[in-house]
Amino acid sequence: QQQVKQSPQSLIVQKGGISIINCAYENTAFDYFPWYQQFPGKGPALLIAIRPDVSEKKEGRFTISFNKSAKQFSLHIMDSQPGDSATYFCAASTTSGTYKYIFGTGTRLKVLA
Amino acid sequence: DSGVTQTPKHLITATGQRVTLRCSPRSGDLSVYWYQQSLDQGLQFLIHYYNGEERAKGNILERFSAQQFPDLHSELNLSSLELGDSALYFCASSPQVSNSPLHFGNGTRLTVT
Numbered sequence: 001q002q003q004v005k006q007s008p009q010s011l012i013v014q015k016g017g018i019s020i021i022n023c024a025y026e027n028t029a030f031d032y033f034p035w036y037q038q039f040p041g042k043g044p045a046l047l048i049a050i051r052p053d054v055s056e057k058k059e060g061r062f063t064i065s066f067n068k069s070a071k072q073f074s075l076h077i078m079d080s081q082p083g084d085s086a087t088y089f090c091a092a093s094t095t096s097g098t099y100k101y102i103f104g105t106g107t108r109l110k111v112l113a
Numbered sequence: 114d115s116g117v118t119q120t121p122k123h124l125i126t127a128t129g130q131r132v133t134l135r136c137s138p139r140s141g142d143l144s145v146y147w148y149q150q151s152l153d154q155g156l157q158f159l160i161h162y163y164n165g166e167e168r169a170k171g172n173i174l175e176r177f178s179a180q181q182f183p184d185l186h187s188e189l190n191l192s193s194l195e196l197g198d199s200a201l202y203f204c205a206s207s208p209q210v211s212n213s214p215l216h217f218g219n220g221t222r223l224t225v226t
Contacts, residue, residue, distance in 0.1 A: 006155075031212060032212030032213075034214060034215075036215075036217075041219070042219055043115065043117070043203050043205070043217030043218050043219050043220055044156070044203075044215075044217050045115065045217065046214040046215070046216075049214065051212075089155065089156060093212045094212070095210070095212060100158060100161070100169050100171065101146060101158065101161070101215065102158060103148070103155050103156040103158070104155060105154070105155035106154075106155045106156075
């Protein structure tokens with residue numbers, strides 16, 4: 001119940017295309033859903049986050065879509081660029097009960113020039 | 114630069130040995146999290162401390178222990194090391210215990226031979 005399932009495991013997109021990464025969760029107590037970006041040799045860095053009171057959040061080329069009833073959320077990268085090539089992690093956390101901050105298994109994105 | 118400092122960057126040791134990984138959180142951050150990232154694996158939550166107190170435990174082995182000191186730095190102790198413990202160990206910090214962005218260090222790469 002504490003898992004966050006992420007797909008796909010890897011993704012190849014042409015420059016200018018849309019990259020879509022999906023995550024699903026079970027625990028309805030999760031109430032914070034961030035996405036992190038990780039480059040090789042670096043720690044993950046926060047990209048964008050959403051709370052369940054909104055269905056979409058957009059920051060520049062990055063958009064989170066959130067479906068509370070389906071317990072799913074996704075990251076859309078518009079106009080994907082080679083510099084976006086990285087590993088992306090979704091996460092979920094809750095302050096209800098034993099507080100945990102759980103990450104998905106990651107998606108390795110490669111954007112072809 | 115996230116402001117989170119992890120030392121050492123690399124550590125090579127033999128099976129059966131004990132090592133200590135150190136983390137200095139961002140100035141003012143009270144929460145410290147430890148994660149393990151194995152090759153092609155996601156971020157496995159190990160443990161969370163807030164202002165010196167343990168707040169949550171994940172899939173942390175009994176051979177592993179951690180603590181957060183009064184100056185808020187944290188140490189992760191790994192003992193009776195096995196080959197399978199070889200991984201990247203990340204520390205992350207945040208200002209509070211509730212849902213908020215995590216700021217990651219660049220990790221300690223542990224190799225057990």
